[in-house]
Amino acid sequence: MDATEDVVAKVLIIDDGNAETLELIKQFCADNHLIGLKTHSNNVMSVLKSNVDLGGILMSESYSGSPHGGIDLAVKLHKIRPELPIFLRRTQSSTLEDLPKRAQDCFCAAYHVDDMDALKHSLRDFIFSYYFPNAMVRGIQRITEDAMLTYFRHFSLSCETPYIVKDSIVCGEVFTLVPLESRWCRGYMMLQCENRTLKLDSSSHDPYVKPKAQRISDVLGEITNMVWGSFKSRYVVDEYRVLMSQTQVPMLVMLEEKNISFGTSTPQLCFKYTLTDLDDQSSPPVEIFQRLVFNLSWSPEDFKEVQVSTEELVDAGELEFF
Secondary structure, eight states: OOOOTTOEEEEEEEOOOOHHHHHHHHHHHHHTTEEEEEOOGGGHHHHHTTTOOOSEEEEESSBTTBTTHHHHHHHHHHHHOTTSOEEEEOSSOSOSTTSOHHHHTTOSEEEOTTOHHHHHHHHHHHTSOSOOOHHHHHHHHHHHHHHHHHHOTTEEEEEOOOEEEOOOBOOSSEEEEEEEEOSSEEEEEEEEEOOOEEEEOOSOOOTTSOOEEEETHHHHHHHHHHHHHHHHHHHOOGGGSSOSOOOOOOOEEETTTTEEEOSSOOOEEEEEEEEEESSOTTSOOEEEEEEEEEEEEEOGGGOOOOOOOHHHHHHTTSOOOO
């Protein structure tokens, strides 16, 4: 299975190889839907304890002046971010078999620069293991942008390339969580952001209703509900809205560590939206992160958009005859 065409993954590069090796890794990232983020050994811990969302780590066996420095560092990293797959670049072999068991458990795969195809296959297994239909990805982005602009009408809105994460970091101070359930998927959607006070529009489209100061938390739930409503009408076929299976997996929320775990290592589809206040250019942009995790059921081969007739749209009030 190839990586989803319109989805990328961010990977942390912890490698102090020579210029030729680093160039090979850089080109590999460009060719395989990866956004590489380079860091140095003295910054690694602070990066992983921040809210940088990642799909995995590419690490060299020798690091920071030690022939086994990367392995020693990986043991520490695995303790604080066990959900992140770590790919080990080795100089003599491309397996993990000769490593101590404690070290083997920290890595998902090993590779050698002379055989980058092996790393490509590992990415499919550990990062791009879920196929996200492009029509669904684009559709979710559109309905989310429409919902956001209902309240952020005097803001400009942009969205980065959708990407896959394997971590469970919560970005910001407030987040919403809503179940997503259909014949072809079961899971959750989250919106996460800093909770700031801004002048926001009400849901009224009356041009004489002026924006009022509101906390983002006052409207984030409504935006989430609007997205779920659009998702349901667009992607959930009526005859399958009553689900036969109700299997659940407990979620673990660690408030102090700003971490939420869904009980599985299922990759999450992530969108980052940036809203800029057109009336106050000095105000910092608002960043809202959207994550979707289909940890309970996922059958993308059954995905399809619901075909809605003109009459149904008129009855729903979304269209009117001119």
